[in-house]
Amino acid sequence: MTAFGVPPVRVMLWLTSVAGVLLGLLSLLGRAPPLGIAAAGFALEAVISTLGVVLPGLGVFGAVYARGPAGRAEVALTFDDGPNPETTPRVLALLAEHGARATFFVIGEKALAHAGLVRAIAKAGHTVGVHGHVHDPLYALRSRRFVTADLERACAAVERVLGSSPTLFRPPIGLVSAAVAVAAERRGLTLVGFSSRTFDGVSRTPPARVLERATAALENGAILLLHDAAERDDRVPASLAVLPELLVRLRARGLSAVTVDTLRS
């Protein structure tokens, strides 16, 4: 962080953008800069922008909450892509059995289709955040207008079902573009990332490997990315098989599973 609380990479992006405008003005005035300098500046901006999208934790386009405090024995389990009438209740039952709280990033259209499930999630003391309305895999490449409209629909869906506005947002695929960051900020949503991706939603990943990865990530402040449903509801995510043992291991390490809200408080 810089002295003003802005990540250095974001400052570099601003500087390269301003330099680009200045070089453009010079060109208009007939004083075009050497091609090499212009090309290097353009390349630097492209690299920073790309890194900003694929590594949201760098905070190039906006602050992303991806890890909690290291001083508290708490971790946040987060579940994306639900709710699903078959798998979400099983996840809820396992969490209840172990006295664990979690955060569910629901897909807006699924929330509308399974409103009772969303209410059950909230009633059990878990936090409901949004994960886009239609789970568009190209979210980070979409225009600000598209992202703003999708986010609005997702938030409206949760408001209609729960009667209160969501405050947390995990973008589909977890990538953050400038459009995503601006849309989230305008809607007053906190962007939530993760400290560990368990790959439980990838069909080829064996549950043992998912458990191994999740266990290795268990430390104070960790935010684990899991799934309570498959994106297209066409299979059961590995997290269902992994969760019982993961919750036992979590407790054995003296950690508590809390919501992202609690982790941030």
Ligand SMILES: [Zn+2]
């Ligand atoms: Zn997702």
